[in-house]
Amino acid sequence: MIISNNVSLIYPDKTQALTDINLDIKPGELVYITGPSGSGKTSLLKLIMGMEYPTSGTLSVLGRQVNNSRAGNIRRIRRSIGPVFQEFKLIEGRTSLENVMMGMRFLGVKPKLMKDAANEALEEVGLGHKKMSKVENLSWGESQRVAIARAVARKPSLILADEPTGNLDYDNAINILGLLKSFRNENTTVIITTHATHLIKDEQNATFISVDKGRIAIERRYR
Amino acid sequence: MKSFLFNIGYFIKESGRVIKLNLLSNIFSVIGTGLILLLLGIVITGTNIGNRLVLMLNEEAEVNGYFSETLTSEQREDIATKINNMDGVRSTRIVDEDEAKTRMEDILGEEAKILELFDDNPFEAFVEIRINVDAMDSVIDNVKSTAGIEYVRDNRDVLEKIQDITYALKVLGYLMIAAVGITTFIILSHMIRQGIYNNKDQINTLKLLGSPSAFIGFPYVLTGVLLTLLGGIIAALSMVILINGAYDSMVGTIPFLPLPAREELIEQMTLWLPSLSLILGFFGSLFGLSSIREKS
Incomplete structure (x- = not known):
C-alpha cells in the first residue's frame, strides 16, 4: 500500500521536515500519525498525496512510484485516495x-x-x-x-485525514474518529494524523506512528 | 472519455457559472471579439472585391506582337498558334491592318478624319496576346524572340501596377487575418486566465482529488468557445446589415465595380465568421489554459 525507504524531505528554504522515514503500511490498516505541531505529520501526508516529492529515498503509494513522478501519475494515485483536508477544501x-x-x-x-x-x-x-x-x-x-x-x-483504497479533530470538542472529536474508523475494511486503509493523543490512547488493532522532529517511531497494537 | 460524456450537463453548468462570475468583463470581451471579427469581415469582403477587380484587370492584360511586313496570312496564323501555345498565354487573336484602322477610328471619333490624309492604310497587322500578369516577363521575352515578330508593345508599366495592387491587397488581407487572430487570442487567453484565477481554489481542490487537467480545463474551453462564437454571431449579423446597407446605396452608382452577388457575400459571412470564431475560440482557450497544465 505505502512503502518508503529512507525517505527524507527538505523544503526549498532548507527546513529538514522528515529524515530517513521507513514505512510499510499494508491494505486494511488503521494508522494514527501522532506528534506535536510542526513535527512533520502533515509533511508525511503531503508526500503520500504527491504534493511534495522526497528529497532522497524512495516512496511508492498504491503500487506507484511517487519520486519525481509526472503530474498524470500523481493524479492517478490521488484518484484512489479519499483525502479529508485540515481546512476541508470544499x-x-x-x-x-x-x-x-x-x-x-x-x-x-x-x-x-x-x-x-x-x-x-x-x-x-x-x-x-x-x-x-x-x-x-x-x-x-x-x-x-x-x-x-x-x-x-x-x-477509495486509502483514506487520509489530516487533523480531523483539530477544532472539535471531546465528544465531537470522538464521533469523527469513530466515523473515520468505520470506513476501514480489508481493502481500505485509513490514515489519521492527530496531535490529540489522549483521544486514541486506548485504541487497539491500529498502527501508531509517532513523529518527532522529522523522525518516526512505529508501534503496532494488534490482538 | 466516459467521464466527459457523463458530465456534459456539469460542463455546461460550470461554463455558465464561469461566465456569470465575471459577467460585465465577459460581455465586453464578447463585444470586443465581435468588433474585431466584424473588422475581419470587412477586410475579407474588401479583399474579395479587390481580388475580383484584379482578376478582371488580369483578364484584360495583353501585349501586342507586330508582324514583319513580308508575312503571308498563313504565316501569321502559324505564329499566332505558336504564341498561343506558350506558357502564360491565355489567348491570341490576329488583328489585321483594316481592323487596326477601324479600331483607331473608333478611338478618335470625329477626329478620325485625320486618317483620310493617308493614301494607304498606315496601320500594321499584329497579334493581340492576352496573358497572365504573373508570367508577363517570360511571355514578352518569348514573343520578342519569335521569328516573324518585328517588335512587341507591352504596356509593362500598367501591368506591373496591376501586379503591385494584387500583391498589396493580398498582403493587407493576410496582415489583417494575423492581427485579428492574435488579438482574439490575447483577449480570449486573458479571459480564460481571469476565469482560472477566480476559480483557483476550486481548481486546486480538483487537482488534489486527482482530476485530470483536461477535465478541469474543459469548462473553460467551453466558455471561451461560447463567448467567441457569440462574438462571431454578432459580427456576422452586423456584416449582413452592413452588406445590405452598402448594396442598397451603391446600386447603379458605381457600375464598373465588380461586386459579388449580395446573397453570395451574405452566405459567405454568415458561414465563415461564426466558423472562424469557433476555431479561434477553441485554440485561444487552449492557449489560455496552458497555465493549469503540468503542475500536479
Missing part, C-alpha cells in the same frame, strides 16, 4: 451534494450511480438532511462531515 457556492459528487465526476461513474453514492455517503455521515445546503452555510462540524462524505463516496 467548493463554495455549491451544495453538500454537489461537493460530494465533485470528487467522483472524473472517475467515469454514471451520473445516476454518482448521485446515489453521494446521497448514501451524506446519509452515512448524518447529513442527508443538509444535502441541498450550500457549504458556506454549514457549521464547522458539518463541513467536516461533508469533506468526509466526499472522501468516502468514491470508495
Whole structure:
C-alpha cells in the first residue's frame, strides 16, 4: 500500500521536515500519525498525496512510484485516495451534494450511480438532511462531515485525514474518529494524523506512528 | 472519455457559472471579439472585391506582337498558334491592318478624319496576346524572340501596377487575418486566465482529488468557445446589415465595380465568421489554459 525507504524531505528554504522515514503500511490498516505541531505529520501526508516529492529515498503509494513522478501519475494515485483536508477544501457556492459528487465526476461513474453514492455517503455521515445546503452555510462540524462524505463516496483504497479533530470538542472529536474508523475494511486503509493523543490512547488493532522532529517511531497494537 | 460524456450537463453548468462570475468583463470581451471579427469581415469582403477587380484587370492584360511586313496570312496564323501555345498565354487573336484602322477610328471619333490624309492604310497587322500578369516577363521575352515578330508593345508599366495592387491587397488581407487572430487570442487567453484565477481554489481542490487537467480545463474551453462564437454571431449579423446597407446605396452608382452577388457575400459571412470564431475560440482557450497544465 505505502512503502518508503529512507525517505527524507527538505523544503526549498532548507527546513529538514522528515529524515530517513521507513514505512510499510499494508491494505486494511488503521494508522494514527501522532506528534506535536510542526513535527512533520502533515509533511508525511503531503508526500503520500504527491504534493511534495522526497528529497532522497524512495516512496511508492498504491503500487506507484511517487519520486519525481509526472503530474498524470500523481493524479492517478490521488484518484484512489479519499483525502479529508485540515481546512476541508470544499467548493463554495455549491451544495453538500454537489461537493460530494465533485470528487467522483472524473472517475467515469454514471451520473445516476454518482448521485446515489453521494446521497448514501451524506446519509452515512448524518447529513442527508443538509444535502441541498450550500457549504458556506454549514457549521464547522458539518463541513467536516461533508469533506468526509466526499472522501468516502468514491470508495477509495486509502483514506487520509489530516487533523480531523483539530477544532472539535471531546465528544465531537470522538464521533469523527469513530466515523473515520468505520470506513476501514480489508481493502481500505485509513490514515489519521492527530496531535490529540489522549483521544486514541486506548485504541487497539491500529498502527501508531509517532513523529518527532522529522523522525518516526512505529508501534503496532494488534490482538 | 466516459467521464466527459457523463458530465456534459456539469460542463455546461460550470461554463455558465464561469461566465456569470465575471459577467460585465465577459460581455465586453464578447463585444470586443465581435468588433474585431466584424473588422475581419470587412477586410475579407474588401479583399474579395479587390481580388475580383484584379482578376478582371488580369483578364484584360495583353501585349501586342507586330508582324514583319513580308508575312503571308498563313504565316501569321502559324505564329499566332505558336504564341498561343506558350506558357502564360491565355489567348491570341490576329488583328489585321483594316481592323487596326477601324479600331483607331473608333478611338478618335470625329477626329478620325485625320486618317483620310493617308493614301494607304498606315496601320500594321499584329497579334493581340492576352496573358497572365504573373508570367508577363517570360511571355514578352518569348514573343520578342519569335521569328516573324518585328517588335512587341507591352504596356509593362500598367501591368506591373496591376501586379503591385494584387500583391498589396493580398498582403493587407493576410496582415489583417494575423492581427485579428492574435488579438482574439490575447483577449480570449486573458479571459480564460481571469476565469482560472477566480476559480483557483476550486481548481486546486480538483487537482488534489486527482482530476485530470483536461477535465478541469474543459469548462473553460467551453466558455471561451461560447463567448467567441457569440462574438462571431454578432459580427456576422452586423456584416449582413452592413452588406445590405452598402448594396442598397451603391446600386447603379458605381457600375464598373465588380461586386459579388449580395446573397453570395451574405452566405459567405454568415458561414465563415461564426466558423472562424469557433476555431479561434477553441485554440485561444487552449492557449489560455496552458497555465493549469503540468503542475500536479
